[in-house]
Amino acid sequence: MPLPESRTIPDLLKEQAARYRDVEALVGGQQRFTYTSLHERVKAFARGLMALGLGKGSRIAILMGNTPEWVIADLAICSIGGVMISVNTWIRSRELVYILDHSDADALIFVDRFLKYDYAAMLGELEPHQQTLPRLQRLIHVGESGYPGSTRFEDVFLLGTNVPPEELDRLSASIDPEDFAYVLYTSGSTSTPKGVQLRHYPLIENMWHLGNRMHVVPGDRLWLAVSLYWATGCENALFNALTHGACMVLQEHFEPAEALRLIEAERCTLFYGMANMAQQLYEHPDRAKRDLSSLRSGGTSGSPEQIQRVVELGAKEICHIYGLTETYGNCNVSDGRLDPRDKVFASVGKPLPCVIQRIARPDTLEPCAVGEVGEIQVKRFASIGYYKDDEHNRHAYTQDGYLKTGDLGHYDDEGYLYFRGRIKEMIKTGGINVAPAEVEDILRQQRGVALAYVVGVPDPVRDQIVGAVIVPDGSVGEAELEQSLRTELRKLLAAYKLPKLYRFVEESKLTLTSTGKLQKNRLFEFFQDAHA
Known part of the structure; x- marks a missing residue:
C-alpha cells in the first residue's frame, strides 16, 4: 500500500480520516472510534488545549493506562505543535518530579489512580508545585476525581468550543516535519532516565515500513496490552496502525484471561506482546476455551522457543522485532510470511528499507565482516539526541553521525541481523x-x-x-x-x-x-x- 503523503501527525490524521472514514481506528473499554470520529475527537481536544493556553512548543505529559484518552491526548498534543512526554505508569514520586521537571512540562494529563498507584497522592507529595515544578501550569484529570485545581478531561472539550477551528488549522499547518513530537523517557536502570527526542515524519515513515514488513492491511485489528507509554506502544503500534488503516484494540493493563477474551471478542489479527505475555497466555487455562484463530501476524521478541509460543497461539506470521526507543521503535524486523522459519526465529530480520545501519568494531568504528560480531549502529532513523543531556549526547553518537546502540550483533551473508547481547553484558x-x-x-x-x-x-x-x-x-x-x-x-x-x-x-x-x-x-x- 502507498506511503501516506503526510509528513506531520495532524496531516496524517486528516489524510487517513478522508481515506478510511468509517473503518474502526480505536477501541478501548466501552469506547469505539472510526477514523472520522477519532479525527474529530482529537481536533476537539486540541482546541481545548489551546483554550487552556497551550500551543506550539508546549510540553505536555501523559500518565495513565491504555485508554482511548491516552491516544486522543497524544495526537491532540502533536496536532497543536506540542511535545508529548510519556510517563511510566510504574513511576514513584521521586521519578515523577524528575521527569516533569527535566522535561520542562507545562501540563500533565493523568488519571488519579491506576492499579496500585495513586498519582493524585504523588502530586500531593510534590507540593508546593510552585517550587518543585515551577513550569507546570496545568493539570488535567481523567475521571471524576482529580487534584485541587485540575481540569476534567471531558471539560477540555467544552472549553475548545470557544476556539475557532481555523485557529487550530493554522497552528497544525505551522508544524514542520522535522519538529519534535515526542520525548520518551528510557527506563534508567543504571542512571537517571534519558529523554529521547522524536520527530514527526520518521514516526510516520518508519512505522509505515514496519507495517509493510508485517503485511498489515486496512481493517487489521491490533491487540495492545503493552503500555502506551513505552516506545512499542506509542511509537511502534500506534503509527503502524494509523499508517495502514488498522484498528488498535486497547487493553488497559495486561491480564491474561482478559487478553484472551479481548482477542477473541474483537477478532484481533495482530499480536503485540513480549515473551512473558505470550507465556502467560499460552499457559492460561482459558486458552483452550477461546477462539484465537483470527490472529495472523504482529511483533514480538525473545528466544526461538518463546517466539514459537506466539505461533502456537495462532499468529503464524509473527515477526521478530529489534530496535530501541532511539530508533523509532524498530529498525530490524523479520518477515513472518516470507522469511524462512530459522531466519524469523533466530535472527531479528533485515533492516527496514528506510534504515541506514552498520555493524562496526566499537574501538575503531571499522566495519565488521559478515559473521563478525560488532556494535549495531544506526544513522537513519535515529533520534538526534537526548533532551538537555549533552554528556550522553557526546558519547552516544559517532563522529559520522551514527547512534551507538550499545548492542552487539552480526549480519549473515544474506543481510539478516543476529542480536548478540549488550556490550555491557x-x-x-x-x-x-x-x-x-x-x-x-x-x-x-x-x-x-x-x-x-x-x-x-x-x-x-x-x-x-x-x-x-x-x-x-x-x-x-x-x-x-x-x-x-x-x-x-x-x-x-x-x-x-x-x-x-x-x-x-x-x-x-x-x-x-x-x-x-x-x-x-x-x-x-x-x-x-x-x-x-
Missing part, C-alpha cells in the same frame, strides 16, 4: 571476552533446556566466571541435566567459555522490567551464595 574471564549470546545459543539447543541465560559472576582469580541460569523443560531431572550440559558443552565451546556455575529456575522467577524485558543485571542474584 560481555563477560571478561581471565582477560578474555565471552559473549553471553554465543553460550546461550548453545545451551538452548541442548536436550532438557527451555530457556538459558548467561551472566558473569565475580571470581577472585579470573575476575569473572560464566554462570548459566537455566529454565528446564521438565523432561530431565536437574542433576542429570547439569551433568549432561557440562559434558556436551565441553565438545562445543572453548574451555574459557564454559559455564562454571549452573542455577535451575522456573521461568516465572525471572525478573522483568516494567516493559516486560528480562533484567539481565538481576541474574547475578541467583549466584549470590557462590559470590558470598
Whole structure:
C-alpha cells in the first residue's frame, strides 16, 4: 500500500480520516472510534488545549493506562505543535518530579489512580508545585476525581468550543516535519532516565515500513496490552496502525484471561506482546476455551522457543522485532510470511528499507565482516539526541553521525541481523571476552533446556566466571541435566567459555522490567551464595 503523503501527525490524521472514514481506528473499554470520529475527537481536544493556553512548543505529559484518552491526548498534543512526554505508569514520586521537571512540562494529563498507584497522592507529595515544578501550569484529570485545581478531561472539550477551528488549522499547518513530537523517557536502570527526542515524519515513515514488513492491511485489528507509554506502544503500534488503516484494540493493563477474551471478542489479527505475555497466555487455562484463530501476524521478541509460543497461539506470521526507543521503535524486523522459519526465529530480520545501519568494531568504528560480531549502529532513523543531556549526547553518537546502540550483533551473508547481547553484558574471564549470546545459543539447543541465560559472576582469580541460569523443560531431572550440559558443552565451546556455575529456575522467577524485558543485571542474584 502507498506511503501516506503526510509528513506531520495532524496531516496524517486528516489524510487517513478522508481515506478510511468509517473503518474502526480505536477501541478501548466501552469506547469505539472510526477514523472520522477519532479525527474529530482529537481536533476537539486540541482546541481545548489551546483554550487552556497551550500551543506550539508546549510540553505536555501523559500518565495513565491504555485508554482511548491516552491516544486522543497524544495526537491532540502533536496536532497543536506540542511535545508529548510519556510517563511510566510504574513511576514513584521521586521519578515523577524528575521527569516533569527535566522535561520542562507545562501540563500533565493523568488519571488519579491506576492499579496500585495513586498519582493524585504523588502530586500531593510534590507540593508546593510552585517550587518543585515551577513550569507546570496545568493539570488535567481523567475521571471524576482529580487534584485541587485540575481540569476534567471531558471539560477540555467544552472549553475548545470557544476556539475557532481555523485557529487550530493554522497552528497544525505551522508544524514542520522535522519538529519534535515526542520525548520518551528510557527506563534508567543504571542512571537517571534519558529523554529521547522524536520527530514527526520518521514516526510516520518508519512505522509505515514496519507495517509493510508485517503485511498489515486496512481493517487489521491490533491487540495492545503493552503500555502506551513505552516506545512499542506509542511509537511502534500506534503509527503502524494509523499508517495502514488498522484498528488498535486497547487493553488497559495486561491480564491474561482478559487478553484472551479481548482477542477473541474483537477478532484481533495482530499480536503485540513480549515473551512473558505470550507465556502467560499460552499457559492460561482459558486458552483452550477461546477462539484465537483470527490472529495472523504482529511483533514480538525473545528466544526461538518463546517466539514459537506466539505461533502456537495462532499468529503464524509473527515477526521478530529489534530496535530501541532511539530508533523509532524498530529498525530490524523479520518477515513472518516470507522469511524462512530459522531466519524469523533466530535472527531479528533485515533492516527496514528506510534504515541506514552498520555493524562496526566499537574501538575503531571499522566495519565488521559478515559473521563478525560488532556494535549495531544506526544513522537513519535515529533520534538526534537526548533532551538537555549533552554528556550522553557526546558519547552516544559517532563522529559520522551514527547512534551507538550499545548492542552487539552480526549480519549473515544474506543481510539478516543476529542480536548478540549488550556490550555491557560481555563477560571478561581471565582477560578474555565471552559473549553471553554465543553460550546461550548453545545451551538452548541442548536436550532438557527451555530457556538459558548467561551472566558473569565475580571470581577472585579470573575476575569473572560464566554462570548459566537455566529454565528446564521438565523432561530431565536437574542433576542429570547439569551433568549432561557440562559434558556436551565441553565438545562445543572453548574451555574459557564454559559455564562454571549452573542455577535451575522456573521461568516465572525471572525478573522483568516494567516493559516486560528480562533484567539481565538481576541474574547475578541467583549466584549470590557462590559470590558470598
